Amino acid sequence: MTVSVIEQAKIQAQVLVPLIKTLQAELGEARANALVRKALGDLYRGFGEAFWKAKNDSNLGKAVSSAFKTYARDDALAYDVIEQTADAFAFDVTRCAYAEFYKALGEPELGFLLICTADFATAEGFGPDVRLTRTQTIMQGASHCDFRYRRDGGGSQ
Secondary structure, three states: OOOOHHHHHHHHHHHHHHHHHHHHHHHOHHHHHHHHHHHHHHHHHHHHHHHHHHHOOOOHHHHHHHHHHHHHOOOOEEEEEEEEEOOEEEEEEEEEHHHHHHHHHOOHHHHHHHHHOHHHHHHHHOOOOEEEEOOOOOOOOOOOEEEEEEEOOOOOO
16 A cells, blocks of 8 residues: 555655755855755656656546646545536635645744645646646645646647
8 A cells, every 4th residue: 555645745845854954054044945945846746757758648627637636645635516517627725734744843944845735736737828826825824825836728849
């Protein structure tokens, strides 16, 4: 049995939180966070690309819903689907164990950096015509996260 994403995040935090705090102390918060975003962005973009190729499904709603279930495994997330079509998948996360974990550590800003920012890079990996918008997160104190994936019809670049 594979380790769920929430359990992976908890294990990774044991190393990443002290590493990032040291980088922030040495380089300054802005520079350290930019480096972390770049490194993780490249990694998560690659995950998105690999998932999209393996899924081989042009139905955006179906494909993204499938990917999202991986992150929600082990009761990590509670969410309400707003829209699911061939060109859209919109949902609100109403409970987030990732946010609960990082808040319990006293590090919600690092949780946002390590967990929430990965969503956009992963979406970029889905292709040049897929866009994610999100205006708020539980990790940053909102009541819910509002994920809106859409195919913009722009075609490939």
